[in-house]
Amino acid sequence: MAAPIMRVERIADYVGQEVTVQGWLYNKTDKGRLYFLLVRDGTGIVQCVVSMRDVPPETFEAARRVTQESSLIVTGTVRQDARAPGVPGGYEIAAREIHIVQLAQDYPIGPKEHGVEFLLDHRHLWLRSSRQWAIQRIRATVIRAIRDWLDGQGFLNVDTPLLTGTAAEGTTTLFPVDYFGERLYLAQTGQLYNEANIFAFGRVYCFGPAFRAERSKTRRHLLEFWMVEPEMAFCTFEEMLEIAEQLVSYVVARVLEERRNELRVLERNTAPLEKVTPPFPRISYDEAVRLLNEWAEEATDPEQKAALRIEWGDDFGAPHETALSLHFEKPVFVTHYPAVVKAFYMQPDPQRPEVVRCADLLAPEGYGEIIGGSERIADYDLLLQRIREHNLPVEEYQWYLDLRRYGSVPHSGFGLGIERTVAWICHLDHIREAIAFPRMLYRYRP
RNA sequence: UCCCCGGUAGCUCAACAGGCAGAGCAGCCGGCUGUUAACCGGCGGGUUGGAGGUUCGAGUCCUCCCCGGGGAGCCA
Structure with a gap:
């Protein structure tokens, strides 16, 4: 019987069972004869463990070849392990079979930092x-x-x-x-x-x-x-x-x-x-104006002082709202x-x-x-x-x-x-x- | 629209007062059986946003332009 397709967010319900996860490779740790594949499926992230000792050679080879953001289907047994990262985390899959659906080449967003412009250009x-x-x-x-x-x-x-x-x-x-x-x-x-x-x-x-x-x-x-x-x-x-x-x-x-x-x-x-x-x-506008001017008096930074001061009849600007909201x-x-x-x-x-x-x-x-x-x-x-x-x-x-x-x-x-x-x-x-x-x-x- | 800041390798950034353009990450090759953005060794990678100017010499200084970011006003 084929293993059921599991949504990672429900992983706790599948401990001890063989399941299939359909998703994308989020990150990979290469330990030589052991690979940790972080696979995300849209509902969470699960660590799949691929050990050379325990899997067929073609499965180990797939783990070696698979790149960040490649799509893949993993079948294996769910087990509880406090060391396993992921979301929700604490569970992992001992992989038996890995099918690479599409091998991604040169995914532009790495695990390190990126700037705002780069990220917005790659929002998709x-x-x-x-x-x-x-x-x-x-x-x-x-x-x-x-x-x-x-x-x-x-x-x-x-x-x-x-x-x-x-x-x-x-x-x-x-x-x-x-x-x-x-x-x-x-x-x-x-x-x-x-x-x-x-x-x-x-x-x-x-x-x-x-x-x-x-x-x-x-x-x-x-x-x-x-x-x-x-x-x-x-x-x-x-x-x-x-x-x-x-x-x-x-x-x-x-x-x-x-x-x-x-x-x-x-x-x-x-x-x-x-x-x-x-x-x-609830505070009235009157009270808010009084508070803001009080804080303006107390402020030592002249810039802050000017930003907080307000006349009755003026609308609040962003600095006024921020000050009230922090209070x-x-x-x-x-x-x-x-x-x-x-x-x-x-x-x-x-x-x-x-x-x-x-x-x-x-x-x-x-x-x-x-x-x-x-x-x-x-x-x-x-x-x-x-x-x-x-x-x-x-x-x-x-x-x-x-x-x-x-x-x-x-x-x-x-x-x-x-x-x-x-x-x-x-x-x-x-x-x-x-x-x-x-x-x-x-x-x-x- | 106005004020401030920035644009250097695929990405994030360095480069003193104008003097050989560099590092980390990513990529590729090799090593490692419990990693958490792994780690260790090796390799390749550049029209410094564009145009003009000053200078023996410009990533660096000046002018203009282009593209971003932060903030103001306005509001959810």
């Missing part, structure tokens, strides 16, 4: 390395967890268009797309459509890519990134914060539960992640920003109309904003007034204004950036590793 191959493998596996769990939690809380997934007919979204730069001479744009948010959808479905979320044609060149920006945007009818600002902190906490817990091996590959210290449980601290052990909500720095649709605070009922969630460890959200203006007249104040084309917003004419309700929503969340959970230096094929300024291929 870089994805095979264990760090990148671990990150993408965690990303998949983050996405799965988001969907599971929202679906379980009565949210309906209703996706929104990626092509829009007008530049009405206003805020940042849109990618124009030519459609037989007509100008369309790639969506940078599904929020306005989400607001229509809640009146049909109550609680909804859209999940998809967003496009921002910014000439940003930082470790936090992509031209194309993925975002989940929940939107809730009959939901106040405070209720929205609770939903957001529940969702983020659930996602982190799922990764801790299901991706231990991957976090270990990344050498991620999990202690800060274990602390991510509700409730998250708290959990993600922190910064709420009630001045209306002037925020989007036109945000609901003013009834007690203080100069600020809006909005929140940014800053991830800890200096990672900065992962969520932006707000209660939306429910009143027709106020919304119309804001559209005019922002010099937006009123005619393009007729359908959006309609939502305030036919059964308007208090409602709120937020957007969670997938890559920023993955970058934080994986403790990455740069957001480019959080997506398989990043799109950045001057980086469109492969």
Whole structure:
């Protein structure tokens, strides 16, 4: 009977059995009459031991010939051995038969260090390395967890268009797309459509890519990134914060539960992640400004001093967010920003109309904003007034204004950036590793 | 768009104040039965991003261009 095909992540279930592994050679150690082959199959990495004494000559010859990243099929017996490296590790295969499917020649990425430019040029191959493998596996769990939690809380997934007919979204730069001479744009948010959808479905979320044609060149920006945007009818600002902190906490817990091996590959210290449980601290914009200026006073470095100082009414820059984010052990909500720095649709605070009922969630460890959200203006007249104040084309917003004419309700929503969340959970230096094929300024291929 | 940094062997980098362009890794050959990015010995490997200039002499200094990286603004 042929040996069953084993997925390496399930190796613990096969101890003592003969199995077949289909994969690629990750690394090889040549000890003369003994070879250690590290074989990865997409689910993990297993060490295959090939001893001259124990295998037929053709198997030993295959182990000698096989090169890094060659595809191969190995059959042998699984045994437990604490010395065996790999993921999960602690198990190895005593090989009996090796079939080389294709012999790779001169694989460009070696086990030693490489520069960013070289790795990005070889992104199609870089994805095979264990760090990148671990990150993408965690990303998949983050996405799965988001969907599971929202679906379980009565949210309906209703996706929104990626092509829009007008530049009405206003805020940042849109990618124009030519459609037989007509100008369309790639969506940078599904929020306005989400607001229509809640009146049909109550609680909804859209999940998809967003496009921002910014000439940003930082470790936090992509031209194309993925975002989940929940939107809730009959939901106040405070209720929205609770939903957001529940969702983020659930996602982190799922990764801790299901991706231990991957976090270990990344050498991620999990202690800060274990602390991510509700409730998250909430501070007002006013308080944040006060704190930042206090830290600016205390700072000895004049550059740091200048970077932290802030006037009430200014929006936070990256140094401000980083400082705030480092100050708290959990993600922190910064709420009630001045209306002037925020989007036109945000609901003013009834007690203080100069600020809006909005929140940014800053991830800890200096990672900065992962969520932006707000209660939306429910009143027709106020919304119309804001559209005019922002010099937006009123005619393009007729359908959006309609939502305030036919059964308007208090409602709120937020957007969670997938890559920023993955970058934080994986403790990455740069957001480019959080997506398989990043799109950045001057980086469109492969 | 602006500010800063970089481009030397397949890869990662060195080369004092302008004076023979070098090392590790990878590759190939040989050795080794428990390696964890193995180790030991040997071998091959160069239009120093491009163009121009200064100089007896330029990887090194100057000008322009090209290509990257980091940051700012903006934001997820």
